[in-house]
Amino acid sequence: MSTDHQWRCAWRLVLCISVSLGLPGIASSMAAEVDGNRFEAVGGLVHDSKTDLTWQRCTVGQRWINEGNRCEGPPVRLTFDDAKRLERDGWRIPTLDELLSLVVTGRTPTIDEQAFPDTPPVYYWATDNRDRGSAWYVLFENGRSNHYFPPRTNQDLVRFVRTGPWKRDTGPVAPAVTTRKPRKP
Numbered sequence: 001m002s003t004d005h006q007w008r009c010a011w012r013l014v015l016c017i018s019v020s021l022g023l024p025g026i027a028s029s030m031a032a033e034v035d036g037n038r039f040e041a042v043g044g045l046v047h048d049s050k051t052d053l054t055w056q057r058c059t060v061g062q063r064w065i066n067e068g069n070r071c072e073g074p075p076v077r078l079t080f081d082d083a084k085r086l087e088r089d090g091w092r093i094p095t096l097d098e099l100l101s102l103v104v105t106g107r108t109p110t111i112d113e114q115a116f117p118d119t120p121p122v123y124y125w126a127t128d129n130r131d132r133g134s135a136w137y138v139l140f141e142n143g144r145s146n147h148y149f150p151p152r153t154n155q156d157l158v159r160f161v162r163t164g165p166w167k168r169d170t171g172p173v174a175p176a177v178t179t180r181k182p183r184k185p
Contacts, residue, residue: 039115071118077155103143110143
């Protein structure tokens, strides 16, 4: 493992702990990087140079509008299992660490609104870092996270992510989503 990778892992851990404990000094110094050249946005996609991940700019259910540089439409609330069923073509629910890497303290919603406009300050699904079938959430009202114990039937929002090389000319931002209400168990 390279020294650079070890430092990035250590800083992610520090950021996660500081956000969870509400330690603004550490989290704020990490958040300053968000305002720099961390994100490169092209249309409905955002590449994060810090994590080398590609994100949807809009929450599932919304669509990207180039003319206004914003997301339009209502986000779709999904159960964890319904969100998992939408994963395809490399797009997936982010891990907890990946989603926490977007948290910016000192604002509401706790996310870079230039990179991710029109993000509601509510719960977003995440998976466990080791067990992708285990449900977590990040609350973009305050940046806090927690594990979901059964039932996983809460209806929350999701922003898909993918790993791999940054492709500016990629196809659809996210899997097609209908506005149907998720099935009840």
